[in-house]
Amino acid sequence: MAADTRDQLTWAAAPAAVPLADAPGGRDTPRPLTAHACWYPSADPAGERIAFVCDRTGVPQLWTGPASGDREPDGTDGLRLLDSGPDPVTEVAWSPDGRWIAYTVAPGGGELTRVLCVRPDGTGRRIVAGAEPDSSAYLGCWAPDGSAVAVTVALPPGGAARLLSDAGRQDGPGLGALEETAPDGVRDPFAEGWAGAGVEDGGRDRDPFAEDGAEGGDGGRDRLGAYLVDPDGVRSPVLLAAERGAATLRVCDLSRDGRFALVRRGPRGRREAVVVRTADRGAGCVLRVADGDPWIGRFSPDGSTLWLRSDHEREFAALLAVRLDQEGRYTGSSVAAERADCDLELLAFAGDGGTAVLAWNVRGVSELRLLEPQAGRAGVGEPVAGGGREVELAHEVVVRIAAAGPGGAVLALAGSQRRTGVWWLPGGAAPVRTAWSSRDEDAVPPGAAPPVRPVALSPVARDGLGLGGWYYRAPGRDGDRPAPCVVHLHGGPEDQERPVFSSLYHELLGRGLDVFAPDVRGSSGYGRSFTDADLGTGRFAALSDVADCVAHVVLAGLADPARVAVMGHSYGGYLTMASLVWHPELFRTGVAVCGMSDLETFFAGTEPWIAESAAHKYGHPERDRELLRSLSPMSRVDALRVPLLAVHGEHDTNVPPGESEQFVRAARERGHAAELLVLREEGHEFRRADNRRRFRRRAGDWLERYLG
Template identity: 65%
Template sequence: MPLEQTNLMDHVIATAGGSAAAPDAADRDAPPPAPAPVPVRMPDHRSADPPTLLTAHGCWYPSANPTGEHVAFICDRSGVPQLWSGPARGDGAHVLDGDPDPVTEVSWSPDGRWIAYTSAPGGGEHTRVLVVRPDGTGRQVLAGAEPGSSAHLGCWTRDGTALAVTVAQPSASGSEHTGAGHLPADADGAPAGPGAKAPGAAWSERGGPATLLGAGTANRAPAPDPAAPAQAAAGRPVPDVGPVRSGGLAAYLVDPDGANAPVLLYGEEGAASLRVCDTSPDGRFALVRRGPRGRREALVLDTASGRTTFALHVADGDPWIGRFSADARTVWLRSDTDREFAALLKVRLDEEGAGRAVSVAVERDRSALDLLSVPDHGRWALLAWNVHGATELESVGLPLADEDGGVGPRHRPVLPHEVVTRIAPLERGGLFAALAGSRRRPGIWELDQGLVPARAGWSARDEDAVPPGRPPVRPVPLRCRARDGLTLGGWYYRAPGRDPGRPAPCVIHLHGGPEEQERPVFSPLYHELLGRGLDVFAPDVRGSSGWGRSFVDADLGDGRFAAIDDVADCAAHVVALGYADPVRLGVMGRSYGGYLTMASLVWHPDLFRAGVAVCGMSDFSTFFAGTEPWIAQSATAKYGHPEHDRELLRALSPMSRVDQLRAPVLAVHGEHDTNVPPTESEQFVRAARERGVPARQLTLRNEGHEFLRADNRRLYRRAAADWLERHLDPTPPP
């Protein structure tokens, strides 16, 4: 049977002796880490386009059908990100799912019959995976329909007959938390099962000048790998395997036509992340990304047995880490193993899927590979490089199946905007790219085979992609030095009409992650603040991506105290340059940036006159107790273990120093945020008020950790700008 016609689900079921979910004989009687998803039919969306269409809107996350004639994408013209589809050329885009639930990812099936997408009911963290036919019929929830569950999108099989989904299941006790921050119950007790190590014993050291804090073990559903010696020889520990307990992640193959039962590919107890990124054309292997932040790894799985045949560290960032070649003898990976910046790696596999050789195929000096996309035929790869926050796009030829050479010719198009956020390659050549820039909201461009960009007809023009009234501000890059000598980067936005020789009120804005990076893309929030006469400095403090792996690791352990000092050092730098007024400084940020905002207000109480903390952690103990199990597991790798590192986490928590708070603070939170629960803002605001410090909380309805609805985003921007304008007094003195 030709490779392109092989049905992976048939292959797995047949080779597993007819069982739909049997990774290994030793595990066939054990319950899976999460129940198999049950598809649920939904009403077809047949209404006209939403009645309220925003002129200033964005389009992003393109995915083309096999012919490249139509594109599915996300668009917020209705005020909420929804699934749309349109022709590659010309107008005529239309909504495929008119529900008010925000859409976050899109993937058109290789056979063209289905479009898969992820949505977030209520805007929260419990997402679900749906499919719909290109004409808007046949809509159904493939995974995540069960109460309390969550599902994430994986890849399609190469023939389009099945979709990989990751299912997260709450603890067996229902909504009750178990253990320290949902972590495995053996965190401070005996090992969990056969072969399990003592608590923390399975943790390996990170690269860079980092000290990794303690953690529990990760137990997987597949049986121990006979190829483990090869993994050990590659310099990585072989994970222990034990029985699956509550709070796990599981990857299934689901047939949207319902002809086959879901097939379990892989499961892991206490998992931090899990995504199936690709399957080989012959159905024998799957490429999986798993692991906590800073310790992600790529696994090659034998789909029949569930065994790991190869594993390698891969970079954080975009979860779509790589693809198999057409003959499944090569895996192309985006990885920063043994290096500062992610590059394109070539991994040669033998017939059993074990790694024969790993080599660097394409790399750049002091630039990381952000995005990697390879068409099914595997004749070329599309690479997006992060160059100090901006993107350089590149197309490189790949060797054919019977070749063993390096990459071929390289082509670099000139892009109309600074940052590429998504690449959708076309089998016939060319691609669709989602572009964002400092002077427009995201849009979608088609690049033909000569890589000449042309904006899609239904994607907003540059002049229509920003609110009318005042032009966006193009930021300037700034570098400054922290008190310990580490060089920090960032972008400075000057309010229009401001006298360049007069210091201005300035807001230090801190991004989330902390592994995110400040990039030169249009920010409606910055646009609002600048319109109020407030400058904005958006730095990358230690822990941010884009500046090398050692920089990302520099905030681990007690290095987080230095990250808090970085905020003060950035403020001091813009004051020293004469840009910012030292008595009119504000600080704000979202997620980890919200934590840093609260930390900066209590560690440097006399520096800032006001703060806005958005979805931030105020106490690590309550954060770990309230967040999702897989988020807790991943956060442990970054911040520390809630039991083993209790004293450090207490010392790092803003609540431990709230008596030092002097500046008025506004806290903003989404009501359905289960990443950082709203109680983190509530307790900080309550403590501030008890001490006589002005404090307020804004809770946004039908939002989670991200604010995705236009009316709520507008309310948030205006409330934050009102608060900072009131306390920083941007009116220049006479």
């Protein structure tokens, strides 16, 4: 893009490339794993090779391999490890021109991530965003011609001011190429928030960024900036969008002519798609979009239509065709594909851009369909129920979809009896498992019991709301005899329990413990009303749902009422501690993983952009202080009656380790058995194979001791 005033204002806080030496070998990396998982695929422009994340060495790392499974001319299998460093890889994106692979890593396993680029042959590795101390960065999309990659940079409080104060120094901390003077003097590009006076959304005019951070004087707590960065380092970064007090800001697509950017922004439960004019950073239109997968849509080749996965004014997300004028303003929309009772969960376009690949979430199980929507007319014709031709899947859940060559796509598939693997979907043909994905028969070690296929259950809450979940019966269990049962609660709260292989569940089942994994209110996959049913004081009802789920499996004769435990991660860890103090008579013990024990201290200690997002779900830390206190497990810790194991990653800045520490300390002070397991070089997610193994064995020992 041509340099203008906007470009000259980006230098103060823009990311700068940092070249790196060849990647070192991983520290304490275990021997290669037979049973490994492959996920987050991204193909080269020809669809011949796939970049992906794989944990075959014990750490999620960046690999490439052939899509078809054919061997290389030299007789090898074609697998290449592009970054052997110890930091886990979380996202991957191959550039449209094939010259670069961008990927996100989590240094030390923590939450402050950075974006790197590397050549497909493993050379030229460099940090392109997130190198500044205490900053964090994550991937957006590539420019259509591959000349730049979009990144979002999250700066800590005062971060932009610190960079601005160093701007005049030649030895400033990684500022990259600077303009000698700015036309209006030194300015903070985040000071004005989103450029543009308002947004038109089917007749609504408003500033989509006026709400967040505007109350309580905390609008400057953090800043997010979305940039286009040249991985070659020739051109300076270009600012696309900026926001104070932000929850999220991700660039999902750029129009082919460069006029528009599709940005996903807003806190959980209030996500929005914003069409941004790149010339002046003004906003064209805004539409509500569902939580879940951040890759929400794509522009048509001429930029006149935006294909969007959205639940705007709907209970379930559908594929919308949004019509735009020359300024990116909303002129109307129609439904291209919809289902009456389930969400469109994943949306991607095959390599030719003319075929939409749709994954529908049908009560936790995926249905995949191919659709050829028609743009350029007043609408797209009658909505297609379900959307086009169905593709038969070998396993239950589609995790990710990405384009792969002309008319093709790649899929990450997961199932209850397999580890996540990558499948190649050539144009119009059935999916083919890549040769380097773990085989189904390798899901568990030799000699171990095979994975258990769960059974869907439908509990009903005391207020009549229908819930869901999956029940796993331990191998060899007498079907008529109630069993010791672990109720496992997922995170989010907007996550959903899916029938996919879990090493943790397999560990517990192998010890003779059943597992029930329910979806209480607040979960996704059941419609917008269900997801929003736990907001504010509705969280008390979610706590009651846990008790109602226990009652369901007990009355069904599945679980022994005297031997029930509760366990969960993140929000599920919060629910675990809350359930132990709200329903102490139901559980023999609990295992809380990375859970919040006090919502006030959680808000004070978490990352600012996480706090912005969480406020919509739990309550505002200032206005709703009494509500947060009444919902906090620490406020009722005197009611605790049973032993507790807490587990936390040492580098977790999402839910800081102090949340587990204070609950364990309080339990011990009251005479209860309580232990804390802290996992080295882990953050909010446990990504290293050795730590995951240690965690599930420790949890298994604990639960077996108190339930066995």
